[in-house]
Amino acid sequence: MIVDFKEENYSYEKIIGDSYSLANKYSEILKYVTVGKSHDNRDILLLKLGVGKQHMVCCGGVHARENINPIVMLRIIEDYAEFYYKHKKQKQEFKKKDHYQKIRDNDEYEDLLYGTCIYEILQTFTILFLPLLNPDGYVISLYGFEAIENPELREICKAKHESSAEWKYNARAVDINRNFPSILYRSKEPGDYAGSENETKALISIFHDYRTKGFLDFHSRGKQIYYHRKVMSEAYNMKQKEIALRLAGVTNYVLNPPEIEVDAGDTGGNTVHYYSERFKKPALTIETIEDDAEFPLDIRYRETTYHELKMVILEFGSRII
Numbered sequence: 001m002i003v004d005f006k007e008e009n010y011s012y013e014k015i016i017g018d019s020y021s022l023a024n025k026y027s028e029i030l031k032y033v034t035v036g037k038s039h040d041n042r043d044i045l046l047l048k049l050g051v052g053k054q055h056m057v058c059c060g061g062v063h064a065r066e067n068i069n070p071i072v073m074l075r076i077i078e079d080y081a082e083f084y085y086k087h088k089k090q091k092q093e094f095k096k097k098d099h100y101q102k103i104r105d106n107d108e109y110e111d112l113l114y115g116t117c118i119y120e121i122l123q124t125f126t127i128l129f130l131p132l133l134n135p136d137g138y139v140i141s142l143y144g145f146e147a148i149e150n151p152e153l154r155e156i157c158k159a160k161h162e163s164s165a166e167w168k169y170n171a172r173a174v175d176i177n178r179n180f181p182s183i184l185y186r187s188k189e190p191g192d193y194a195g196s197e198n199e200t201k202a203l204i205s206i207f208h209d210y211r212t213k214g215f216l217d218f219h220s221r222g223k224q225i226y227y228h229r230k231v232m233s234e235a236y237n238m239k240q241k242e243i244a245l246r247l248a249g250v251t252n253y254v255l256n257p258p259e260i261e262v263d264a265g266d267t268g269g270n271t272v273h274y275y276s277e278r279f280k281k282p283a284l285t286i287e288t289i290e291d292d293a294e295f296p297l298d299i300r301y302r303e304t305t306y307h308e309l310k311m312v313i314l315e316f317g318s319r320i321i
């Protein structure tokens with residue numbers, strides 16, 4: 001395994017290094033692309049997995065402190081790629097003889113089914129993974145404000161007087177998930193405007209550069225799914241709910257009721273708002289990890305989250321074809 005869940009502090013450098021290693025090892029189906037630079041000059045990375053003509057987007061690490069999902073997404077990429085290679089090889093061997101005679105137990109059968117699902121999904125889709133949209137925030141949450149290289153940005157962050165372990169923002173102290181140009185966007189401070197941040201622009205460019213069929217944005221905490229968009233049509237929301245129920249079925253996460261789409265006193269401008277309004281295709285926010293988990297998030301959450309999200313992505317893909 002390239003992506004190691006035992007690695008205590010999974011650094012930004014490790015994310016970049018492991019992504020390179022994965023793209024090298026699985027070069028037939030995995031491409032590494034840099035799609036932008038953060039304000040403190042870190043790469044915003046896109047990993048394109050699959051050979052399909054359709055596209056779907058999976059994003060993580062929008063909020064700095066939610067630092068379990070990025071490593072989990074890399075591990076899922078590794079897992080899918082490995083199963084894809086294995087299944088492709090098996091298919092070639094099976095052509096020669098009746099493979100079902102070779103299956104000895106249930107585990108092998110489960111593996112075969114899972115491998116078949118992954119193979120089919122990656123033949124249909126190229127999945128656009130952005131495991132860490134906010135790399136500057138990520139390093140703040142791991143190491144504190146001193147991790148920011150640019151002294152001006154470092155001071156802006158410190159002036160917010162919030163703990164680094166609970167940091168949500170980027171290196172300009174902007175919440176990226178309130179920065180997207182959508183109907184519910186509201187400026188929070190003087191000089192604030194939608195789409196101002198490099199990270200926001202990078203994700204918007206992905207949405208526009210590819211014809212995509214759907215979008216998942218992974219956040220933490222709560223084991224919840226946000227699906228309702230009050231500015232969208234009833235038909236759109238019915239479809240959203242139908243998909244959300246399927247994803248809840250594979251995770252035991254709960255569906256958030258429509259009235260808490262935006263908390264009282266908060267504003268919109270979320271990634272999913274922009275995508276829904278602009279493209280009118282399915283877009284869901286998936287909140288991983290128990291609601292009472294404390295920041296910094298314990299690394300023991302990686303394993304369970306991995307098992308949940310690897311099914312979520314497969315199920316989502318099968319619903320939006």
Ligand SMILES: [Zn+2]
Nearest residue numbers: 063066219220
């Ligand atoms: Zn979040």
